[in-house]
Amino acid sequence: MEKTVKEFLNKLGLTDDEARLYLVLNQSGPLSVLNLSRQSGINRTKVYRIIESMQRAGIIEEIIDQHKKLTKAVSIDTLELLIKEQESKTKYLRDTFPTVSNLIAGQKAVSQPGTKVFFYRGAEGVRQQVWNTLKTKEELLGYSYRPLSELIGKYYEEWYEEWIKRNLKMRDIFSDSYIEGKKSLKQKIDSLDFKSRNIISRYIPSKMLNITHQMDIYNEIVSIYHWHEGEIFGVEIYNEKVANMQRQLFEMVWRMAGKLK
Structure with a gap:
């Protein structure tokens, strides 16, 4: 089951380390950076960098619990929203590709005549x-x-x-x-x-x-x-x-x- 979830997260754009952190947070609930590092087996310095990247992607979020800063995985609903965003990007790329293709081909023809x-x-x-x-x-x-x-x-x-x-x-x-x-x-x-x-x-x-x-x-x-x-x-x-x-x-x-x- 974990393998299936990991493959899904990889397809969503997460690296192996990001997927590992998400799975740990999903199973254990909100964790401090220290505990997240221990449970995932990823060194603490690297965990900080990964957390920043995952926050920008909207995969995890930080919360304050009793004056402690903890990291938690986003809900399934948020993941579904991210999927819809990717679908929207894919549709845009597919719809725009013919125009871009013609523009690139036109530039190529100008630079490489004959x-x-x-x-x-x-x-x-x-x-x-x-x-x-x-x-x-x-x-x-x-x-x-x-x-x-x-x-x-x-x-x-x-x-x-x-x-x-x-x-x-x-x-x-x-x-x-x-x-x-x-x-x-x-x-x-x-x-x-x-x-x-x-x-x-x-x-x-x-x-x-x-x-x-x-x-x-x-x-x-x-x-x-x-x-x-x-x-x-x-x-x-x-x-x-x-x-x-x-x-x-x-x-x-x-x-x-x-x-x-």
Whole structure:
């Protein structure tokens, strides 16, 4: 039980020593600094510093009892209030992030003009690449190699929900490797993952175009993902001419592709 409470306090932002002091105060009631030091096993000088930090955080408070200064743990109701404050901060960060992201990206573009190339390694890097596509301004054009869910798992669902929420547009071409991937995941082939009018998919046989990696074209970016036999990497190319040429090639393949029969 103590371990569960300690983990909760750590998640709330307390250090191990702060959590230890809180648990001692919660079990023993108000204590002097000397007794708190003895019961917690933390030296007295350090206890003074920790108390100051915890008071600022609103986790403990000082009281005067018979002319003695004692320290006590705050009530459960106060902890709940602190949780609500953290929830409010998290909501603010989530709501403000798109604006801040655009501002930072704008500054970066000014300080680093011209072509940029970013490399990503591993599933974690590819997750970042996939999330970057949410910056699509007009329409994303893509070649689907295999179901992204087999690479990034449930994170794919988070990305898809955000894509729908932002009402973004996509045209997508898939081939036989994608169908094989769906079968290996025991998913319905005709579902094609997408349930939005803003996302249109077409099929092209591998004998016409063998799609061997994932590619997304959006804004001035060409984003390439590759995963095969344990090798996972991605590349983002920021160049308007490269992106425009890839768009032209995509339109040629799009006209050749059609519905899956």
